[in-house]
Amino acid sequence: VAPDLLGWTLRQGEVVLRLVETEAYLGGADPASHAYPGPTQRNRSMFGPVGCCYIYLSYGMHLCMNVVCHEPGEAGGVLLRAAEVLEGHDLVQQRRGRASDLANGPGRLGQALGLRLEWDGGSLLPASLSGPPPPPVGPLELQPAKEPVGPIAKGPRVGISKAIELPLRFWLTGSREVSRGRPGPSRPNKGEEQAGS
């Protein structure tokens, strides 16, 4: 699902983002996942219905979000790492306090969206697409890509200390909005980038 979400849009009020970088986090089989130790108050959303969001506080100051995604009885999610701003530039720049680097990182993306912890667990999809029982629809709306995306690259995930070898990070090749220090078109890391479809 993580590569499939590239090109999808996420709307919050007047702000619309286009996802260009994602990371998959599995459940019990993935030591790097917040879900790995089992359900806690913080991560419980990842054990809930798919299509909802898992919003968490990172390093005490940043809100990041996952699209909850897993097999029945499992847990997991897709971390949204970077996006392009399609609509709401003024508001995003105001929230970010700058004119560039608006959403190229999971914390920056969260700030651009104006994420709030109380939105944790809300559905990202129309009620008609959520299986029963329907979770409450939150203020965030996820919509499929309207056009096919270009080539997709993959590589190791960022900022983790366990399972660092798994290539579970995906981004749109050629996007200038991928998070910092990551292989974009200008600086591919040798060996780890692979073209996809």
Place this chain on the structure above:
DNA sequence: CCCGGGATGATCT
């Protein structure tokens, strides 16, 4: 432009 260091405070053991 790239890189390294340090802030930062909730979360869980």
Place this chain on the structure above:
DNA sequence: GATCATCCCGGGG
């Protein structure tokens, strides 16, 4: 008390 799915800033090339 350690860890952290991060960010910003400043310095050097």
